[in-house]
Amino acid sequence: MSVLVDIGHRLGDFAIEARFDSAGRLTALFGPSGSGKTTLINLIAGLIRPDKGCIEVDGRVLVDTAKDVFVPKHRRRIGMVFQDARLFPHMSVAGNLRYGRWFTPPAERYVETDSVVELLGIGPLLNRRPAKLSGGEKQRVAIGRALLASPKILLMDEPLASLDEARKAEILPYIERLRDETKIPIVYVSHSVAEVARLASDVVMLAQGKVVATGPTEAVMQRLDLLPAEERGEGGAVLDTRVLRHDEVFGMTVLGSAGGEIRVPRLAVKTGAPVRIRIRARDVMIATEKPTGLSALNILPGTIVAIRPGEGPAVELGIDCNGATVLARITEQSRHALKLRLGGKVFAVVKTVSFDGANTGAGLPFVVDG
Ligand SMILES: Nc1ncnc2c1ncn2[C@@H]1O[C@H](COP(=O)(O)OP(=O)(O)OP(=O)(O)O)[C@@H](O)[C@H]1O
Incomplete structure (x- = not known):
């Protein structure tokens, strides 16, 4: 598992210059609001074409501006999970999961529905519509749908941000399972020390579009001075x-x-x-x-x-x-x-x-x- 990003890009007044190379199971992009976390996710997903640089996932080149390589987003085999689950309201949970599989050619499917249902504990929910699910259940289904596309990488942009503490606590163990039991590299955006410390194997700490620290979680999280002001009280070993x-x-x-x-x-x-x-x-x-x-x-x-x-x-x-x-x-x-x-x-x-x-x-x- 590896993710290599070395890009430079300008969006209006905001410039991002970021380089990191992570072989971890779950790499957290961590930093204050406006530091460029979502921009990086969008670059990896192929939603933004960078001005310069390259992006590789498990040795597969997705972008290399020097060689004019830009794999379009639908060919990147990216699984995405956002803050809001974005499930289709008119479909049951089972229908939403089937939709995840739909766009992946059968020969390239390596994730089985039964194993995802078991992994995420969503068996009892299969016949329900999204309106009848709690916030945490919706997110588990959204993760399941993303996994069933048999992605090469899973991008999670603040997937817990809209949940209350109880729902967060309910879903964290499933994300740990995802990290430990699948071989899909995960890039996970968060601005919460608690989440990053618990989930991440590696951290990329961002500030104003630049990487200010990167490496194993234990080492990076010791830099209390780099934590966003609102999270400093949560900092520690x-x-x-x-x-x-x-x-x-x-x-x-x-x-x-x-x-x-x-x-x-x-x-x-x-x-x-x-x-x-x-x-x-x-x-x-x-x-x-x-x-x-x-x-x-x-x-x-x-x-x-x-x-x-x-x-x-x-x-x-x-x-x-x-x-x-x-x-x-x-x-x-x-x-x-x-x-x-x-x-x-x-x-x-x-x-x-x-x-x-x-x-x-x-x-x-x-x-x-x-
Ligand atoms: N299309 C755009 N045009 C101009 N500026 C943009 C555009 N998209 C994002 N930005 C700016 O880029 C900066 C980084 O935004 P980004 O969403 O990547 O930050 P973030 O770290 O994900 O923040 P948050 O935690 O609040 O989601 C912000 O200042 C934002 O206003």
């Missing part, structure tokens, strides 16, 4: 962990990370399952000695490897906890009082209750504990 055990007495799950054990509220996933978590920088306290008599359960020893100015009276610390970097936002006054310096040994303290559904990629709701 992204860690890949595994379920070590469940603590039924206290309703908790113990996760193993490079930095040590982390206790989070009970997750409905199997022992051994991978779980990605996000530890918000604002949820981390720093101690210079191992705290005792403290209610917080997660105490990770580490070394200060970065000190950056934050907003207002805040500073941001990067703490290397045995290879896992945890970020902390504290006041400059606290840093001064604790005499925190690069190389200093500290303990990062995180309350278990600071982990909620939005920052524990808890996997699939239908995977129950085993």
Whole structure:
């Protein structure tokens, strides 16, 4: 799976100059409003012909202005999912799904209806009309329709933006399944740190039409300074962990990370399952000695490897906890009082209750504990 984009294009006063090369399963285009995310999606989809540059998906050249190559949009085999589901209201769910298959020649179809219906859990909805579906159900059907065209790449432009938190939580596990169980590269537009941290293998961070950072999610999301202002409070470390055990007495799950054990509220996933978590920088306290008599359960020893100015009276610390970097936002006054310096040994303290559904990629709701 690979997506290579190296383009320059002008739209009125807006110029986009973007280069990225991602081999990830799900590449998030992340950035504030107006940074050029949708423009990039439209360029990959073939809805815009760039002034210059090239675009390749899995080695197939879709655009190369130097060689005058421009594959028209209907030949690109792109699956698209938008913020609004755009289902045909007069057709049932089954009819909408059939429509997805229609334009792909039989010899090129590699996605089966039954497997998509199972993947997205839409079997019980097949005979319903879109008007009788919830927002989350509509989006699952829209994803199914896009998949049934047997696309070479799936472009998702803010597919959760119009859903409330409950509906988002319902659909996220299906997008994780899509990422993990199909071989179709996904390019996913979002301006939500929570979504990107949970779903993306790779991130392309955009600002004013330029790529300001790109790479694996864990690394890019550490650049709190690059996050859009409205999302900075959500910023923090992204860690890949595994379920070590469940603590039924206290309703908790113990996760193993490079930095040590982390206790989070009970997750409905199997022992051994991978779980990605996000530890918000604002949820981390720093101690210079191992705290005792403290209610917080997660105490990770580490070394200060970065000190950056934050907003207002805040500073941001990067703490290397045995290879896992945890970020902390504290006041400059606290840093001064604790005499925190690069190389200093500290303990990062995180309350278990600071982990909620939005920052524990808890996997699939239908995977129950085993
Ligand atoms: N056809 C056009 N002509 C001129 N300017 C355009 C055109 N289409 C988009 N733009 C401008 O390009 C810039 C980037 O728009 P784009 O929709 O790609 O941003 P975005 O990051 O997807 O934003 P949002 O998160 O709000 O959807 C904006 O300033 C927009 O006004």
